[in-house]
Amino acid sequence: MRVTEQRSPQNTTLSPDKVRDWHSLEAQEALELLQVDQKKGLTNEEAGRRQEAYGRNVMTPKKQQSALVLFLLQFHQPLIYILLVAALVSVLLGEYIDASVIFGVVLINSIIGYIQESKALAAIDALSKSMSAKATVLREGRKQQIDASELVPGDIVLLQSGDKFPADVRLVQARDLKVDESALTGESVAVEKHPDPVAADEMLGDRFSMGFASTVVTYGQATGLVVATGDKTEVGKIQESISGAQDLDTPLTIKIKEFSRLLLWVILALSAAVFLVEYLRGADPADTFMLAVALAVGAIPEGLPVAVTIMLALGVSKMAKRRAIIRRLVAVETLGSTNVICSDKTGTLTENQMTVQQILAGGETYTVTGLGYRPEGKIQQQETQTDLSSNQALAQCLKAGALCNDSALKEKDGQWLIEGDPTEGALEVAARKAGLERRNLEEAQPRQDTIPFESEYQYMATLHAGERPVIYLKGSVEAVLDRSNKALLPNGELGELDKAHIEKQVEQMAGAGLRVLAFAMLDSAEGQTQIDHEHTKSDLVFLGLQGMIDPPRKEAMEAVALCQRAGIDVKMITGDHAVTAAAIASQIGLQGRQENGQLVAVTGKQLQQIGDQELPDLVEKTAVFARVAPEQKLRLVKALQSRDRVVAMTGDGVNDGPALKQANIGIAMGITGTDVAKDASDMVLTDDNFSSIEGAVEEGRGVFDNLTKFIVWTLPTNLGEALVVLLAVALSSQLPIKPVQLLWINMTTSVLLGLTLVFEPKEPGIMDRPPRASNQPLLTPKLIMRTLLVGVLMLIAAYGLFLYELNQSATLVEAQTVVTTVFVVVESYYLLNCRSLVRPVGQIGWFSNMWVYYGIGIMFLAQALFIYTPFMNMLFGSSPLDAMQVLRIFGAGAVVFTIVSVEKQIRFRLGNKRRAAAQRKKQLREGEAQ
Template sequence: MNAVLEKKVSREPTQGKEQRSWHSLEAEEALELLQVSPHRGLSEEEVAQRQALYGRNSMTPKEQQSAFVRFMLQFHQPLIYILLASTVVTIFLGEYTDAAVIFAVVFVNAIIGFVQESKALEAIDALSKSMTSRAQVIRNGKKQNIDAQELVPGDIVHVQSGDKFPADVRLVQERDMQVDESALTGESVAVEKNVLPVAADHVLGDRLCMGFSSTVVTYGQGKGVVVATGDRTEVGKIQQSIDGAQELETPLTKKIKAFSHLLLWVILGLSLIVFVVGLLRGESAGDTFMVAVALAVGAIPEGLPVAVTIMLALGVSKMAARRAIIRQLVAVETLGSTNVICSDKTGTLTENQMTVQRIVAGDKAYKVTGLGYRPEGEVQEEAQKLYLSPNKALELCLKAGSLCNDSALVEKEGKWIIEGDPTEGALLVSAHKAGFDRARLEQEQPRIDAIPFESEYQYMATLHGGDQRMIYLKGSVEAVLERSSKVLQPDGKLSLLNKEEVEKQVEAMASEGLRVLAFAMAEAPAVMSGIGHQDITSGLVFLGLQGMIDPPRQEAVEAVKLCQQAGIEVKMITGDHAITAAAIASQIGLGGQQQNGKLLALTGKELQQLNDRELEEVAARTSVFARVSPDQKLRLVKALQARDKVVAMTGDGVNDGPALKQANIGIAMGITGTDVAKGASDMVLTDDNFSSIEGAVEEGRGVFDNLTKFIVWTLPTNLGEGLLILMAVMLGTQLPVQPVQILWVNMTTAVLLGLTLAFEPKEPGIMSRPPRPAGEPILTHDLIMRTLLVGVLMLIAAFGLYVYERQQGASVAEAQTVATTVLVVLECFYLLNCRSLVRPMQQIGFFSNMWVFYGIGAMLGFQALFIYVPFMNTLFNSSPLELMQVLRIFGAGLVLFLIVTIEKNIRYRSNRNKKV
């Protein structure tokens, strides 16, 4: 049997590379291929054989690197190489305390990265948990309740309302089954299932004869045959996509890596020059090597990695206050570089609450105000924009929607929710807005009997008592029109029903993305105590139509507008229907291709026909993608990235996992998001709101601005220190500053001065400028020229005052203390210039960031200790200074401040004139 089965099934999707389209087969053919009877199921022997062939119904965890290897890889970064080199150098110099401090910084950075990476591994664990459940199967002709992990292809399973499908199943029987597939397909409305085969090229959301692992039955019941288990289910394929998604570098890591590599070569080159020049001058190799080491220590920006980590951490806390939880530090800056946001529709751009927006009754059209399930709003005539005028047809249309209804509208903890079907809930809310309270209606017309909704008939009907027994019916337009012959007019009179006119009204509503339900009624005999399908086959009175949609969030509309102003493209990628997606996209304000004056939505079926190059072109010019499968979401993200786009992708379902991981920044929903989506993301929105993304982008831009300010502030010091050593070597003089003094300057100023820039407020117009080009370096031409200018000024001031003090008879220690203090004081003055890289001081507010002045005060206090405390004199070879020496140092600082201020003003005016 095993050999036969393996041969028989080896060509099926559970084994072979070719994917069999089970949804395109008749149910009987699927059962025959899997060699199973729907009534008897598999025998224990067959189960054992298939388990040996297919394995357990669980997902294979990805082989992970050991914790030790992952931790050691945290040191595999250019900046960390620089710090490790600094540690080795300081140990070589005998400065063990400094070495310990630098290595402690490296170690803490490694721990932070290790913890953040470990959290990402939870994505696979979440997928495994989604498979651990129970399943009701038929084996040996008997119903059994087993662990879902024991399922095999060919098992016959039963599911009913509230159950999760334990594997991928081809339905063979169903009764009124509706399934919530939003976690897998992104479609917001429950899908009505049947057993009829569909075309092989149908996307997941259209495979109505299939039940997919981890989707939930919301209504009805059914029976099916398992066709795929474990890794071979649609959810399993998503795991494989997540495992295979490329880990991308962020714009920040790319730029800092490039900068660090450049810096490494510059340092090595200068050190080599110093070493060679020293040897040519006849100095000993040992002394020359120590001078080269001093140059390297001066040029290495020891405080840069510390500042990057701390500034990103501060950005994380700022974003948390704006309802965006960052899972990886570098995601803060990546948001600031984002130029494309691919957003899901349901719950992110929309309310995720079905809302009636249009009603047609008695030949009149109405709009319904208010959003979501909160019963606040009005029913207004569209034509005159007036409050509701008498209309018997509208009144009964709304009553029918409220009474022919099995759901409930309830308020819990100040929030209105629907218990039952969201579509029925929308009808309760629209009736309530017109003043028809459900409880009062049921008192006046209590329900006697009902015909529940069945997919075969496409309607629900209820029989009610009261002064006159009434039958109310709601359902698809086709089903209601078929049973109706007359229509109710606003004055309560009846006339012949014009079905063609109704169909035109339906078409117009559907073109707006509205889901349309039709309503009818019939008077029933007073003695009638039950209702059957034979009672409503014809002769009903048509009441009207109600059109509903999951409406866009108002704050999302404004957020999309702000993103577009900031040069960020917003694209909608959803599993929902194309018409609905296009309608919502138009309301939100997304641009893109249009057809016949309406926004064009590209479907997953159309995407399948495109090769990668064609997809790149289409993805660039299209803003709405509908009925998209998980692998197509992944392809779209890759296509955009191929065009050098920095892509942010939102998602909440299992199906979004691969795209979230592939995107430059994955954004998961905190409320509706699955564990899989959260585990694969870089950021989680606590309110599921698109507007929080816009706020996070703004914060990300601010973080990158402040990081750039820090780099522009710190580099001239390293340049000046390196030039000092180089100058001393070229002139053959003693070093103006010692290596240990350079370490003092670099470490203390980075922490006490540089980090104050992290608290600099966001500059005006930060969301009015376009995103930074992906290839643009951290330092522009203007900033490089300013860095050279300030570095040279520091060289002139420090070397000049060192030489002057020696000429005045000062000791070497005293002159070196002056040169060291010059570097510190000039950094304090230059810090004021770096609060804005473009705008003059008067435009940003002198006292808008008091942390800068606190930092300067603290740094000057520590430098006073360096100068005047005997213990510090011994440790750093420093010496006390006289008042005139200190005044000359501050005079040099003031000169630097004035020169840089003039340079900034000249560039600012020049750039403004160019724009004009």
């Protein structure tokens, strides 16, 4: 219900923000509510009082964390706590080298994490910048130019073409006013505005009596009454939504946190058990604690955070080559798990270039080929190009569109651009496709006078001299038909005008989402140089119709099909009209709820009537949402997320900011996107093309695959290391490996070996499989079994050679060096098995990723330094080995490689048999159904 009660403007409790529907009030009623004289405006004294009451017309900046707090938060991880405690106690026990290495690892991880997260969102700053710097107001009965931040509710502002609305304004007067609201509402073309009230329940894009902060006047003039400033404006409400949107964890970070918590308790329990057992045996407490530290250090995958960060960073580089710029590293992995893409229509799924596609002239219908502003294509009937000389009505219809036109078609750097109204540009392009050059037409028929478009009359007319002086007119179908009484026939003669037939054709074209303009002409008197509305009020000759649309991108259609085949739902959420949105969605091939064979578009008004309980079901089934408000976009994203959907959301306007930030991955447009959209996003498309999203999803899946391969490769090492320590405790033997040696293994192999997996080519059929379920564990039962297998094999190889070396009279230091080298060599062999989690290495090509061999070579060189250089012997407690010791180590690695290869081969063959059997059953069911 509208609140209209107001107090005296002298009272600072005046609350215009209580009025929720200024657009539905008469202009005079709005002026009376704010107690202001339209001709005089506020007094400076009253403006000062109101500013005290409401504050300045600026956005409230968002408080952000300091750099120090952001850095300290990097240490706020369970596994890091264990390492820090281990380092601290090592210092107390005098193990300074061990403590230094442990703390060094923690510090490196924290620095990398800080660099990754230090790019704080600047969405609020961008919103503040979107407010106009200056405003022309009426105060004390005279025009004044003031800083926009000084505006208050009740101010009278004056606007003209090119001005930006400095606040939310109720229009009082308007002349031929058109406003670009695309940044706020998503409307693809400029909106005609007027001061007449509209219904209270109209959506934001249909409040024609209002002008909103940050939108731009493209044509005409207006006088408006400021009704909301700063945070109370529509753009201010968006700021609040952005601030309130959650920063969601990604599927990978969620799984790693769950894994870390589980590992934390397992490590603490085992370490405590080891300490207790050894203490009860009467062992020295210091030695006992170092044993527990060794177990903890061995079990913790220290290299995992660093490796994941570097892998994601390399994924960023790959995606940049596919025109997707990643702003947050975790977005790389999130893309691989995305199962819903909510896309804007204009410019993302479509060309963002109005294109004439259908013409009705002389009773004949023609199709126009070619997309966008490039003047390449044909005007044809049944795939046969039309000769203009055979249809004078078609020729005159195209001429009218080219000459009654104020736009300009230009080529710049190989790109065709329109200066002026896109609709008029489309008409010139259509004429060019028929061979009618506008320059030649204007030379033959120079313009003498113009009646500009006015919303009251709904048409534009131009007078042209020449061999046959003529008036051309274009406008709405209703305006042109009302003024016409004859129709031009193909042979150039005049015939009867069948208005009912034309209206039926218009209905069909509009049903296909086309925007329809009508054209007419009138012979003018010889020597006439001026025209007005009296000359065009009747007796016009109807020429035809031209229907245009912003057509879908061809590559976007292919990308949508590929996404849907990959199990990713694609939904269109647009500020455009429902009919247009549904027509484009059908052409693109979106899959969703249908009625009578047509896609159903749910509008913003309909969404208002649907409760939060019913909304998730509706959103799941529906593919097209039209005329939606900013808060509704946010509501749609949340509804999908309530069903555990991983949502990617595209957007380019201020209105998209909250939804972009709320989505699991926000995708902004690089060309048409506002600063707000870019700063609230995780990824920016440099070409504004949906196909780049599909490419980024494909790369994201590849990155997730390679991250999984890395985890499957690294965990057996930690398991094997922990088992070696536990076995030593169980047998009361000497420690086979030192904590500092465990750190050497975990850090060097992660970087030199594990990171080479990032260069693995994408698996075949990567976009033919469904997305990973959000509740699917990081490791499947099969991968867990393989991890256990390899961990046990590492235990057998390492502890077996440890005992063998001691029995051969080797020193403890030599035996520990052998154990350290066993882990390095076995990891290198196992790396070859992890290049694919399913296929044997021979099937993916031994040499398809040479980086693996480079990494192994560098790792072996580093291990040789570990073994044979005095400095490394002193730092890590290692010792030189002889040739036979090295040979035995490599033999153990070869055995592990063979066993794992056989296991993978058996599983691969069994998997193929199951898939073949499932395919046969499916074919049988389909045959029975037929």
